[in-house]
Amino acid sequence: MRNRLNNSGRTVTIRDIAEALNLSPSTVSRALNNKGRVSQRTKARVQRMAEKLGYRPSMAGRGLATQSTANLGFLVSERQLLSAGSFYGEIMGGAEETAAESGYRLVFATNATVNAPLLVAEGRVDGLILAGCELPPELIYRARELVPVVVVDNSLPGIDSVAIDNVRGAEQAVAHLIAQGHRRIAFVTETLDNLSFSERFQGYRRALTAHGLPVDEELVAEGVPGSECGYVAFRKLLHLERLPNAVFAANDEAAAGAIRAIKEAGLKVPDDIAVVGFDDGALAPHTDPPLTSVRVFRHHMGRWAVLRLLELLKEPDSPPIEIRVSTSLVVRGSCGALRRKGGDRGKGRAVGV
Amino acid sequence: MRNRLNNSGRTVTIRDIAEALNLSPSTVSRALNNKGRVSQRTKARVQRMAEKLGYRPSMAGRGLATQSTANLGFLVSERQLLSAGSFYGEIMGGAEETAAESGYRLVFATNATVNAPLLVAEGRVDGLILAGCELPPELIYRARELVPVVVVDNSLPGIDSVAIDNVRGAEQAVAHLIAQGHRRIAFVTETLDNLSFSERFQGYRRALTAHGLPVDEELVAEGVPGSECGYVAFRKLLHLERLPNAVFAANDEAAAGAIRAIKEAGLKVPDDIAVVGFDDGALAPHTDPPLTSVRVFRHHMGRWAVLRLLELLKEPDSPPIEIRVSTSLVVRGSCGALRRKGGDRGKGRAVGV
DNA sequence: CTGTTAGCGCATTCAA
DNA sequence: TTGAATGCGCTAACAG
Numbered sequence: 001m002r003n004r005l006n007n008s009g010r011t012v013t014i015r016d017i018a019e020a021l022n023l024s025p026s027t028v029s030r031a032l033n034n035k036g037r038v039s040q041r042t043k044a045r046v047q048r049m050a051e052k053l054g055y056r057p058s059m060a061g062r063g064l065a066t067q068s069t070a071n072l073g074f075l076v077s078e079r080q081l082l083s084a085g086s087f088y089g090e091i092m093g094g095a096e097e098t099a100a101e102s103g104y105r106l107v108f109a110t111n112a113t114v115n116a117p118l119l120v121a122e123g124r125v126d127g128l129i130l131a132g133c134e135l136p137p138e139l140i141y142r143a144r145e146l147v148p149v150v151v152v153d154n155s156l157p158g159i160d161s162v163a164i165d166n167v168r169g170a171e172q173a174v175a176h177l178i179a180q181g182h183r184r185i186a187f188v189t190e191t192l193d194n195l196s197f198s199e200r201f202q203g204y205r206r207a208l209t210a211h212g213l214p215v216d217e218e219l220v221a222e223g224v225p226g227s228e229c230g231y232v233a234f235r236k237l238l239h240l241e242r243l244p245n246a247v248f249a250a251n252d253e254a255a256a257g258a259i260r261a262i263k264e265a266g267l268k269v270p271d272d273i274a275v276v277g278f279d280d281g282a283l284a285p286h287t288d289p290p291l292t293s294v295r296v297f298r299h300h301m302g303r304w305a306v307l308r309l310l311e312l313l314k315e316p317d318s319p320p321i322e323i324r325v326s327t328s329l330v331v332r333g334s335c336g337a338l339r340r341k342g343g344d345r346g347k348g349r350a351v352g353v
Numbered sequence: 354m355r356n357r358l359n360n361s362g363r364t365v366t367i368r369d370i371a372e373a374l375n376l377s378p379s380t381v382s383r384a385l386n387n388k389g390r391v392s393q394r395t396k397a398r399v400q401r402m403a404e405k406l407g408y409r410p411s412m413a414g415r416g417l418a419t420q421s422t423a424n425l426g427f428l429v430s431e432r433q434l435l436s437a438g439s440f441y442g443e444i445m446g447g448a449e450e451t452a453a454e455s456g457y458r459l460v461f462a463t464n465a466t467v468n469a470p471l472l473v474a475e476g477r478v479d480g481l482i483l484a485g486c487e488l489p490p491e492l493i494y495r496a497r498e499l500v501p502v503v504v505v506d507n508s509l510p511g512i513d514s515v516a517i518d519n520v521r522g523a524e525q526a527v528a529h530l531i532a533q534g535h536r537r538i539a540f541v542t543e544t545l546d547n548l549s550f551s552e553r554f555q556g557y558r559r560a561l562t563a564h565g566l567p568v569d570e571e572l573v574a575e576g577v578p579g580s581e582c583g584y585v586a587f588r589k590l591l592h593l594e595r596l597p598n599a600v601f602a603a604n605d606e607a608a609a610g611a612i613r614a615i616k617e618a619g620l621k622v623p624d625d626i627a628v629v630g631f632d633d634g635a636l637a638p639h640t641d642p643p644l645t646s647v648r649v650f651r652h653h654m655g656r657w658a659v660l661r662l663l664e665l666l667k668e669p670d671s672p673p674i675e676i677r678v679s680t681s682l683v684v685r686g687s688c689g690a691l692r693r694k695g696g697d698r699g700k701g702r703a704v705g706v
Numbered sequence: 707c708t709g710t711t712a713g714c715g716c717a718t719t720c721a722a
Numbered sequence: 723t724t725g726a727a728t729g730c731g732c733t734a735a736c737a738g
Contacts, residue, residue, distance in 0.1 A: 011476070013715055024725045029717055037723055056474035060422065061715025063413035064730045074461070089442035096463055105477060108427070108461040110449055121409035124458060227638045256639035263641065285580045286609035288616065288641040366731055377709045382733060390707055414731025417714045
C-alpha cells in the first residue's frame with residue numbers, strides 16, 4: 001500500500017515523521033496542531049523531528065480535511081486596477097503582510113463580478129476582500145451569503161468595511177484653503193458617480209457651510225475618465241466670469257490636471273489659484289508646485305481589512321463593523337500656505353486643521 | 354458511509370451529479386475532464402447536469418489527487434512593491450488576466466525570500482513568477498529546482514525571463530535627444546546598482562558612442578532611494594562648470610525630480626535643459642512640462658510571464674527562453690521636440706528613432 | 707464504455 | 723496518552 005518512500009527527494013508528510021518516530025500519523029497531527037491530548041515529551045519529539053525533516057503541511061491535504069484553505073481572495077474591479085495607479089496595490093501590500101503573519105495567503109483577482117463567485121465555489125479561499133466602490137452591491141451581498149466578506153474603500157449597510165474618512169479628510173483640506181483666505185473654492189473631480197468622490201464632495205460642502213460660505217454649483221466640475229480628468233474638468237471653469245481662487249480636487253490626478261490647465265491659462269499656482277488634492281500618492285511630490293494633498297493610509301487599510309476578515313472567519317456571526325481610517329493633510333507648495341516660509345518640497349508637512 | 358445529502362444548501366460534488374444520473378463518480382470525472390473513454394451521450398448528460406446543479410470542482414480535492422493547484426505564485430521583494438508605484442501592479446494585472454484565461458489564479462506575496470520557498474513547500478502553487486531584479490539569485494536558482502520559475506523585469510542565465518529591452522529603449526531615448534541637437538547629455542538615476550538601471554545606462558552610453566559623442570563620467574549622477582532621487586542626483590550636476598543641455602533619467606520619478614531641480618535652479622525645461630524619462634507611468638503626463646518617456650508595456654510583460662510559465666508546467670524540461678519586450682518612446686513636452694509644433698499634452702506621440 | 711478500488715495528506719472521531 | 727479507522731473531493735489504474 002505504501003508506495004512513496006521519501007528519504008531523498010520528495011516532500012515530507014506527517015507519515016514520514018510518524019514512521020521516523022514510531023508513532024501514528026494521528027498523534028503527529030495532534031502534536032503539530034496542539035490539539036487533543038499529547039504528552040509533552042512526544043510533542044517535543046514530534047516538533048523536533050518535523051523541524052529536522054523540514055516538514056511543511058500540505059495545504060491541499062489540510063484543506064480537504066478541514067474544508068478551509070488559509071487563502072483570502074483580494075478582488076478589485078477591472079477599471080480600478082488600471083486607473084488608480086498604485087492605490088489598490090498598496091492596500092494589497094498591507095493586506096498581504098498582515099495575512100502572512102497569520103499564515104494566510106492572498107489570492108489576487110480582477111474582474112470581481114465573475115471571479116469572486118468562482119473563487120468561492122472552487123473552494124480556493126476562505127473569505128473575500130472586495131476592494132473599490134465600483135463593485136455591484138448585489139455581488140457583494142450574494143458573496144456575503146457564502147463566505148465572510150470585507151469591503152475596502154467602500155461602504156454598504158450590513159457589510160464589514162474599511163474605508164477612508166473621506167468627509168473629514170475633504171473638510172480638513174477645504175478648511176485649510178479657507179484658512180488661507182480663499183473664499184471661492186472649486187471642486188474638481190473625475191466624476192461624482194462614485195462613493196469616495198461623492199463623500200469628498202460632501203466634505204467640501206460641509207466645510208464651506210461651516211464657514212458661512214455659499215456652495216456654488218457653478219464651481220463644481222466633472223471631467224472625463226483617465227489621466228486628463230482634472231485638466232478637462234478645470235477647463236470648464238475657465239469660462240466663468242469670476243474664476244475660483246482655489247481648487248479642491250477629488251484626487252491627486254485630478255489636481256495635477258487642474259494645475260496644468262491653470263498654468264496653461266496663464267495663471268499661477270498657488271498665487272492666482274491654490275490647489276489641494278486627495279490621496280497623497282506618488283504624483284504629489286512631483287507636480288509643480290508640489291501638491292498639497294490629503295494623505296490616505298493605504299497600507300493600514302489593507303491591514304485592517306485582513307484583521308477584520310480573520311476575525312470574521314472565527315466569528316462569522318459577529319455584527320458587521322465599519323472601520324474609518326482617518327486622513328492627514330500634507331502641506332506642500334500648491335496651496336499657498338508655504339508661500340512666505342521658504343522651501344516647499346521634500347515630504348511636505350502634516351498639519352492639523 | 355454516505356453522510357451528506359446536499360439537496361439544499363451545501364456544495365455540489367461529482368458524487369451528487371453521479372447519483373442524479375445513476376453513474377459512478379469516476380465516469381462523471383472523466384466526462385467533465387474529457388479524459389478516458391466516455392460515450393458522447395453520457396458526456397452530454399453529465400455536462401448538462403453539472404451545469405444544472407451549478408457544479409464547480411473543489412480545487413482542494415482535485416489538488417490532492419493531481420498534486421497540483423492551478424495556482425501561480427506572484428512574488429515581489431518588499432522594497433519594490435513600495436517604491437515602484439504601480440509598476441509591478443500593472444504587470445500583475447496582465448499576469449492575472451492571462452492566468453484566469455486558463456483557469457489559473459495568482460497567489461500574491463511580498464518578501465519573496467521567505468515566502469517563495471514557503472508557497473512551494475506548502476503546495477500552494479504550481480509555479481512561480483518572481484518579479485523584480487532585486488531578488489537574490491540563489492533564491493531563484495533554489496526555487497527553480499523545485500518548481501517552474503519565470504522571472505520578470507530581471508534576467509539570469511539559465512532562467513526563463515521576461516524583461517524590458519532596456520538597452521534599446523535607452524538608446525532610442527538618448528538618440529532622440531541627440532537628434533534634437535543636444536550634445537551634452539547627463540544620466541540621472543536613483544542607483545546604478547540595479548540591473549534595469551544599469552542596462553539603461555548601457556543604452557545611454559551606446560547611443561552616445563554610436564553618435565561619436567564622448568561618455569563623460571561627470572555627467573553621471575546617482576541619487577538616493579525614494580521620491581527625491583532625481584532631485585538629489587541632479588543637484589550634484591549643478592556644480593559643473595558646463596551644465597548639461599539634456600538629461601536622460603533612468604525612470605520617471607528620477608526625471609520628475611530632475612525637472613524640479615532644474616527649475617529651482619532658475620533654468621527652463623526643455624529650453625535650457627531637455628529631459629527624458631523611462632517607464633511612462635502615471636507621473637509622465639503630469640510633470641511640467643509633460644514628460645517625454647520610454648513606454649514600458651507592463652501589462653504585456655505579465656501576460657508573457659504567465660504564458661511561458663504555463664508552458665513550463667507542461668514541458669518542465671524545455672530550454673529556458675528570454676523574452677525581451679520592446680519599448681516605445683512617447684514624446685511630450687519635456688524633450689523639446691514639440692517646441693515649435695503646438696500643444697504638448699494629451700497622450701503624447703510615439704515616434705521611431 | 708463504465709464501475710470498482712485505491713489513494714493523494716491531513717484531521718478527527720472513537721477505541722484502546 | 724496513543725492508535726486505528728474514516729472521510730474530505732477528486733483522479734487514476736484496473737477490471738469488467
